[in-house]
Amino acid sequence: GAVVSQHPSWVICKSGTSVKIECRSLDFQATTMFWYRQFPKQSLMLMATSNEGSKATYEQGVEKDKFLINHASLTLSTLTVTSAHPEDSSFYICSAPARVGAKNIQYFGAGTRLSVL
């Protein structure tokens, strides 16, 4: 099946620094990717839709200046958490749809655990 790779899998940073997370579709192209945030023992919350070659669209309540998304190619989307604070500590997961037969299946990355000190 299709593979979505995230990097890094785990990052620790100091408060006030920025962190970039990469999401790659390894064996297929994705004009759209999605970024989710997941707190411990909670569900995935959709943050934004990453659109190749155009601006990302953010879900209500998500600060676009805080979570910068860039989708510069058909296989790469990046999420930058700017001026990170401890409350930004979370598990960030990306997904990309791939065509399987007659339907689009969302494939998820393994996630990135962000810890802000």
Added chain:
Amino acid sequence: GESVGLHLPTLSVQEGDNSIINCAYSNSASDYFIWYKQESGKGPQFIIDIRSNMDKRQGQRVTVLLNKTVKHLSLQIAATQPGDSAVYFCAERGLYNFNKFYFGSGTKLNVKP
């Protein structure tokens, strides 16, 4: 976004028994649902899907049931195995973007050997 929720936060079953995980959704116009399995520290993995024009769909050891009257989904796992231990989410497709999904709160399945 759409609201999808679950009845039970945790479920413990004996190995070999059948498991039933439930999910309620709020938007009666929703037309497509997916069940995902998430193991600790990993991203969600597709299990099975169902369209709103169906009541039931079967996969390998899994069955999804959809009751549109009461806006309820369930995932049935037959002969539950230790490897089935994980958190299970139902997800509802967005009405205006067919690639956008909204997740329910999740049920943790513990399989006792």
